[in-house]
Amino acid sequence: MKICSLYLSLLLLFSCGCTKKTATEDLHDKKKILCTIAMISDLVQKIAEDNAVVVTLIQGQHDPHSYQLVKGDDEKFLNADCIFYCGLGLEHGSSLTVQLHDNPKAHSLGAFLEKNNAALISIDQITDPHIWMDVQLWSQTIPYIVDTLSALDPQHAAQFQENGKKVQRELQELDATIRSTLQQIPKEKRYLVTTHDAFHYFGRSYLAEANELCDSSWRVRVQAPEGLAPESQMSTADIHKLVEHLITNKIGAIFSESNVSSDSIRKLVDACSKRGFQVHIAKKPLFADSMGAKSSEADSYQKMMLYNTKIIRHELCPES
Numbered sequence: 001m002k003i004c005s006l007y008l009s010l011l012l013l014f015s016c017g018c019t020k021k022t023a024t025e026d027l028h029d030k031k032k033i034l035c036t037i038a039m040i041s042d043l044v045q046k047i048a049e050d051n052a053v054v055v056t057l058i059q060g061q062h063d064p065h066s067y068q069l070v071k072g073d074d075e076k077f078l079n080a081d082c083i084f085y086c087g088l089g090l091e092h093g094s095s096l097t098v099q100l101h102d103n104p105k106a107h108s109l110g111a112f113l114e115k116n117n118a119a120l121i122s123i124d125q126i127t128d129p130h131i132w133m134d135v136q137l138w139s140q141t142i143p144y145i146v147d148t149l150s151a152l153d154p155q156h157a158a159q160f161q162e163n164g165k166k167v168q169r170e171l172q173e174l175d176a177t178i179r180s181t182l183q184q185i186p187k188e189k190r191y192l193v194t195t196h197d198a199f200h201y202f203g204r205s206y207l208a209e210a211n212e213l214c215d216s217s218w219r220v221r222v223q224a225p226e227g228l229a230p231e232s233q234m235s236t237a238d239i240h241k242l243v244e245h246l247i248t249n250k251i252g253a254i255f256s257e258s259n260v261s262s263d264s265i266r267k268l269v270d271a272c273s274k275r276g277f278q279v280h281i282a283k284k285p286l287f288a289d290s291m292g293a294k295s296s297e298a299d300s301y302q303k304m305m306l307y308n309t310k311i312i313r314h315e316l317c318p319e320s
Contacts, residue, residue: 090129134201198288
């Protein structure tokens with residue numbers, strides 16, 4: 001009788017062990033999603049939750065404009081079931097472009113927005129890839145992400161839909177918070193000068209006066225010595241033009257960015273000083289092309305945008 005009971009117990013134990021998936025097997029079954037930048041990964045992860053493995057290609061403070069593939073990146077592309085990237089010229093490193101071009105697994109959030117409303121992503125008739133800097137604009141990519149994930153993994157489509165709606169509500173609240181916070185800055189102080197042209201959408205949405213949106217006069221509120229890509233070359237004429245802008249509008253603070261050299265804005269400080277006008281570089285850099293390190297105050301998209309808002313508000317209107 002004891003032998004029989006022992007046999008049954010062992011049989012039950014082994015049968016249970018055969019049907020239960022290990023953590024490794026469960027991970028293997030999940031879809032692999034590769035995202036080029038952290039801002040996309042953050043959005044995709046919130047929608048997919050634990051139903052997918054989300055990997056960020058360009059990590060830390062690397063520049064997405066000039067990123068070239070390194071050892072191990074080819075394998076990430078090979079293993080990915082789906083790839084999300086910004087597009088609109090952001091990821092223009094030659095080796096990365098080759099992997100994204102005509103790749104049936106690759107989905108451009110920027111191309112989706114451009115197809116639906118090209119006017120929204122054009123600044124002075126130039127396509128600007130920094131679409132995440134306008135929270136409301138960025139939230140318009142959520143249905144596209146939801147639909148793409150649902151086609152890839154129909155079993156969890158309902159959950160993707162529900163998560164997408166939740167994230168959209170969160171981003172609507174974030175958008176309103178940023179706008180109300182920055183609109184409290186007096187309009188004569190609401191000027192932003194950063195290292196490179198990553199804040200056009202931000203300025204249009206959060207710094208401009210309502211009447212300035214009609215004739216694009218809001219454009220003067222956001223300036224930078226370098227172009228849409230930080231590797232752009234700054235000329236003497238660019239420096240002179242920005243110095244005049246700083247002095248004319250009495251702008252006392254300019255901003256560096258976390259992953260971009262501050263050389264260009266230091267030149268602005270020196271040039272202004274020679275003209276007898278004092279301008280300082282904000283103590284803390286802004287985040288534009290990358291998010292903060294893990295456990296920092298800018299380690300998610302929403303936290304990054306709130307962090308930028310807090311720093312800008314403090315520097316442009318320290319008395320408030």
